[in-house]
Amino acid sequence: MWQSVQISLPPWIEDVAPPELIVDTLEERMRLVVQLANRNVEAETGGPFGAAIFETESGRLIAPGVNRVVPSNIPTAHAEVMAISIAGQMTGSFTLAAEGMPAAELVTSSEPCSMCFGAIPWSGVRKLVSGATAEDAEAIGFDEGPKPENWIQCLEERGIEVVAGFLAEEAGAALRAYGEGGYEVYNG
Amino acid sequence: MWQSVQISLPPWIEDVAPPELIVDTLEERMRLVVQLANRNVEAETGGPFGAAIFETESGRLIAPGVNRVVPSNIPTAHAEVMAISIAGQMTGSFTLAAEGMPAAELVTSSEPCSMCFGAIPWSGVRKLVSGATAEDAEAIGFDEGPKPENWIQCLEERGIEVVAGFLAEEAGAALRAYGEGGYEVYNG
Numbered sequence: 001m002w003q004s005v006q007i008s009l010p011p012w013i014e015d016v017a018p019p020e021l022i023v024d025t026l027e028e029r030m031r032l033v034v035q036l037a038n039r040n041v042e043a044e045t046g047g048p049f050g051a052a053i054f055e056t057e058s059g060r061l062i063a064p065g066v067n068r069v070v071p072s073n074i075p076t077a078h079a080e081v082m083a084i085s086i087a088g089q090m091t092g093s094f095t096l097a098a099e100g101m102p103a104a105e106l107v108t109s110s111e112p113c114s115m116c117f118g119a120i121p122w123s124g125v126r127k128l129v130s131g132a133t134a135e136d137a138e139a140i141g142f143d144e145g146p147k148p149e150n151w152i153q154c155l156e157e158r159g160i161e162v163v164a165g166f167l168a169e170e171a172g173a174a175l176r177a178y179g180e181g182g183y184e185v186y187n188g
Numbered sequence: 189m190w191q192s193v194q195i196s197l198p199p200w201i202e203d204v205a206p207p208e209l210i211v212d213t214l215e216e217r218m219r220l221v222v223q224l225a226n227r228n229v230e231a232e233t234g235g236p237f238g239a240a241i242f243e244t245e246s247g248r249l250i251a252p253g254v255n256r257v258v259p260s261n262i263p264t265a266h267a268e269v270m271a272i273s274i275a276g277q278m279t280g281s282f283t284l285a286a287e288g289m290p291a292a293e294l295v296t297s298s299e300p301c302s303m304c305f306g307a308i309p310w311s312g313v314r315k316l317v318s319g320a321t322a323e324d325a326e327a328i329g330f331d332e333g334p335k336p337e338n339w340i341q342c343l344e345e346r347g348i349e350v351v352a353g354f355l356a357e358e359a360g361a362a363l364r365a366y367g368e369g370g371y372e373v374y375n376g
Binding site: 086 | 191192193194195196197207251252257258260261262263264265269270272273274276277278279280281282283301302303304305306307309310311312331333334335336337339342343346
């Protein structure tokens with residue numbers, strides 16, 4: 001019998017990012033997703049990547065995500081795909097751009113890989129904010145995949161605002177600590 | 189409390205694509221995924237897209253997938269992502285290219301969108317075979333997303349063989365029938 005796709009968030013997630021959390025500023029939102037990435041490594045619950053979707057104006061957390069590739073055996077369980085998928089389930093809408101829904105943004109600790117980049121237009125978020133750069137992730141052995149060279153422009157042409165490299169130094173430091181920790185680096 | 193990501197295959201899937209099914213030729217593999225797409229529409233269990241991962245040499249079905257975006261409220265639940273995710277769970281490996289695993293191929297009823305394209309390198313499949321073209325999908329209102337123009341070359345440079353437009357006429361006919369049926373066309 002075929003299994004259903006089932007990917008859980010780690011049990012500690014609600015300590016760091018509980019439902020109904022309000023996070024006011026973009027700096028605090030980025031620091032939260034970097035904290036998710038770090039905690040995911042410390043707890044040995046996945047790779048060094050965190051993401052979250054917020055209502056842009058109110059700062060309400062719609063869904064968090066962390067990388068769950070190795071614990072779930074599912075290569076698509078990147079932090080951004082987790083946040084996007086859980087946001088859909090939590091809101092009961094396959095797009096966050098449905099009529100009457102407040103504008104939402106995806107905040108992610110690292111520049112999205114090719115898959116997560118490609119998922120962003122389907123999510124309905126109106127804004128992407130990323131921290132560490134692709135070079136930071138690649139420097140410790142992660143592969144960002146084949147994104148279009150003009151990926152920022154591709155999103156902006158679809159009405160999605162992009163802020164890349166936001167607090168990149170802090171976000172990159174988390175990745176470098178992971179690289180120096182001798183942890184497993186898989187594809188993605 | 190945050191939900192887990194949970195996406196089921198439709199209940200009829202094992203009638204068409206049971207575990208341990210062996211499908212010998214590439215033509216039969218493509219016809220199977222087109223049948224998955226058609227059945228998904230008839231049963232009103234998702235969009236007109238089917239996919240499956242096979243062991244290339246033996247023809248053993250590793251995992252099927254169909255589009256489940258609307259029933260699950262999850263925008264990432266495309267047929268290819270479903271097949272890749274279920275293959276990971278069923279094999280207990282986050283990559284089908286792990287040592288000792290037989291070469292696997294992804295067969296999909298339509299050219300992959302930007303997200304599914306980006307997921308293919310992480311899946312570990314060594315070959316992609318797609319049926320209907322992006323133009324077929326776009327002609328009935330689906331959006332393929334921002335893939336690199338040289339997307340086939342991008343995969344081939346990573347050692348993934350690509351056969352695009354295989355039985356495109358048959359696979360495209362299924363999409364056109366969907367377009368003419370007045371069904372919902374969402375983003376993706």
